[in-house]
Structure formats: C-alpha cells, structure tokens
Amino acid sequence: MKKIININFNQVLKKIFFNEDEKFFHALSFIIISLIAIHVSLYFNFYKFSSSWMKNESKKITYIISPKENEKTIPLSINENIVNLITENSLIEKYRILDKQTIKDRLGLENLNEFSGIGMPLIFQIEFSSEDDLLVLPGLEEIVEDRIFEEYQHKDEIYEVSIIINRIKFFIFFMLVLVSILFAFLILTVTKATLVANFKFLEMLQIIGANSLDMARSISYEVIKKILPGAILSIIFVFIISFIILKIFGSNLYFSDYSTVIDTNLKNFLLLISFLIIFLVLLLIYLTGYLFYFFEKRFFDKI
Structure with a gap:
C-alpha cells in the first residue's frame, strides 16, 4: 500500500504541474518579482540618498x-x-x-x-x-x-522636506507590501485552481491514506521551484538597472565616488538576494500551511 501511495503521489505532482505551466510561472514570477524588487531597490536607494542628503544639509x-x-x-x-x-x-x-x-x-x-x-x-x-x-x-x-x-x-529649513521624504518612503514601502501580497495571493489562487481541477484524483489519494502534510509540502516546494528561475532573473535584471542608474546619476546623489557606487551596489545586490530568500521562504511556509488546511478540510468535497 505504501508503494502504491508513493507512485500515485509522484503522479499527482506530474498531473497537477504540467510542463506547460513552467513558462507561465517563469514569466509571471519574472514580471511581478521584478516589480517587487524594483520597489525594494528604490526604497533602499531612496532611503540611503535621503538620509545622506538630510545628514549633510543639517x-x-x-x-x-x-x-x-x-x-x-x-x-x-x-x-x-x-x-x-x-x-x-x-x-x-x-x-x-x-x-x-x-x-x-x-x-x-x-x-x-x-x-x-x-x-x-x-x-x-x-x-x-x-x-x-x-x-x-x-x-x-x-x-x-x-x-x-x-x-x-x-x-x-529641511523639516518640511523631511515630512515629504517620509511620505515618499511610506508610499514606496506600502506599494512593496501590496504587490508582494497580491503576488502571493495570485500564486495561491493559481495553485488552488489547479488543485480544484484535479480534486477527484486528490480525493482518491487521501482515501487510500496519503498524508496531507507531505502533499502540501511537496506541492508547495514544486511551486517554488517553478517560481525560482524567473525570480533569479528578475533580481539580476533589477540589479543591473540599479547599477546603471547609480552610475549615471550618482554624482548628483552623494554617490559620486567610484568606491561608494560599488559599495552601494554591492549592498543593494545583497539586499535583493536576502529579500528573495526571505520572500520565497515565507511564500513556501504560507503555501504549505494553506494547502495542509485545504487537504485536511477536504475542501474539494464541498465543491
């Protein structure tokens, strides 16, 4: 029985996540994570610039x-x-x-x-x-x-300017959080729709004793694997764009020194990598928790 469950479980992953879905996930993750990463980079660089400017002006x-x-x-x-x-x-x-x-x-x-x-x-x-x-x-x-x-x-003289700067920071951070939540919700919706489309097959696996937590973990891991290539490309893309912008406009943003530009871009790259890791880990945990709830409550029985 255990062998049958393992075979069927592998078939679930192949059946639910078709090869055709990979291009969709790659493109989706590249576009949206690029947008999120731009907000991360923008917030970091604007925060650094505004802090440097206010410190110098004061x-x-x-x-x-x-x-x-x-x-x-x-x-x-x-x-x-x-x-x-x-x-x-x-x-x-x-x-x-x-x-x-x-x-x-x-x-x-x-x-x-x-x-x-x-x-x-x-x-x-x-x-x-x-x-x-x-x-x-x-x-x-x-x-x-x-x-x-x-x-x-x-x-x-910079008190009123600092108020405007703080509002801009808040807006950038708000958009960052909003787009991140929307992306997570979109991934969850697509995954849920795919599972619902195959609920008969999933129901059969649960009837013969498939573990809900193992299924949730494996499916979540599979989703992250499909997001990862596009996410990595988006981080590289945003880093290159950020590097070019700082190189061109750095002289007007307190980043005129070459070593300062390199240091800022290195920190920016490490920040983007850290953000990607944290974001994907949180998405993996959230997906696993939701899918476990999905399987445990046998949502497909109510459809």
Whole structure:
C-alpha cells in the first residue's frame, strides 16, 4: 500500500504541474518579482540618498552679509578675513563662497545694469564636521563690523522636506507590501485552481491514506521551484538597472565616488538576494500551511 501511495503521489505532482505551466510561472514570477524588487531597490536607494542628503544639509549654515548703503560689494579685505576665520576653525569641514554670477542667477538678475542701485551681498556656506558642532562663527560680527548679516541653519529649513521624504518612503514601502501580497495571493489562487481541477484524483489519494502534510509540502516546494528561475532573473535584471542608474546619476546623489557606487551596489545586490530568500521562504511556509488546511478540510468535497 505504501508503494502504491508513493507512485500515485509522484503522479499527482506530474498531473497537477504540467510542463506547460513552467513558462507561465517563469514569466509571471519574472514580471511581478521584478516589480517587487524594483520597489525594494528604490526604497533602499531612496532611503540611503535621503538620509545622506538630510545628514549633510543639517550640518550646513548659510550666511548672507549685506553691504553698507554706500557699497556696491563687500570689500575684498572682509572676504579674506572671513576665509581666514573659516580655515582656522577646526570644526568646519568645508566651505563655499558664492560668486557674483551665481548670486545674480539666484536673484534672477541677468544684466549688470540691474545692479546699478543694488549692493551685491556676500553669500557663503559652511559645513561642519558634525551637526553637534553647529555654531555662529566666533569673531564674524567683528569682521563684518556694522554690516547686516543673516544666518540660516539648514536643519531648520529641511523639516518640511523631511515630512515629504517620509511620505515618499511610506508610499514606496506600502506599494512593496501590496504587490508582494497580491503576488502571493495570485500564486495561491493559481495553485488552488489547479488543485480544484484535479480534486477527484486528490480525493482518491487521501482515501487510500496519503498524508496531507507531505502533499502540501511537496506541492508547495514544486511551486517554488517553478517560481525560482524567473525570480533569479528578475533580481539580476533589477540589479543591473540599479547599477546603471547609480552610475549615471550618482554624482548628483552623494554617490559620486567610484568606491561608494560599488559599495552601494554591492549592498543593494545583497539586499535583493536576502529579500528573495526571505520572500520565497515565507511564500513556501504560507503555501504549505494553506494547502495542509485545504487537504485536511477536504475542501474539494464541498465543491
């Protein structure tokens, strides 16, 4: 009897999962898991970019020094003293002084004639080594004398931006979870439909003593085997696309350094592999549990 059950059990797998189904599962898994993996990669890279951007911006302070009423520009000696003040401060990592053309562009003034009655301010930006090091430049007030200067800490300006960024992160994560659930539901529906189409044969196996848990495990394993090739191709495809995008646009996303690009892509690849393993394991467990319930409750008897 045990030998008959084993033979029939092998026939179940061959009967339920036709060779024609393989192309369907491969194509389905490639398309949908590619979509899921894109969301995983997008979330990871956007999270890394936004975190890097916010971290860098929170360490910056912008100063605007206005000239006196009788001055067209800030005297060169003042500029030099400010540069010396900045370079002597060990807490400052780097600085940038905006040139006249950049200031004109930001003010929306293209012709020099438009500056005939307007004094050109001095605008410079400094970046501290740490957000905890933020401070008003000591000695700056003495250097600028009685000129008006304004200080803008970027961490105060990025609060609203951080809210938008968090919403984008939530949306990406929500879509990731939603598509994953829909894919699992689709696989479950296809598997269930296939089993229902062969319920007479399955009923016969259960009558002669086939183990529901063994059947559930084997069928779930067979489904995962058919998903795996398309899933692996989708991970490779998404990794290549992600690598190309970071290579092209990395200079604008705090990933300009080649080693940083390689490190980011390596982490991205490991993340995608980890996601695939976890996703398939969870899908295997879920399928096994559902199919065990399916067989134990003899759902096909109620159809």
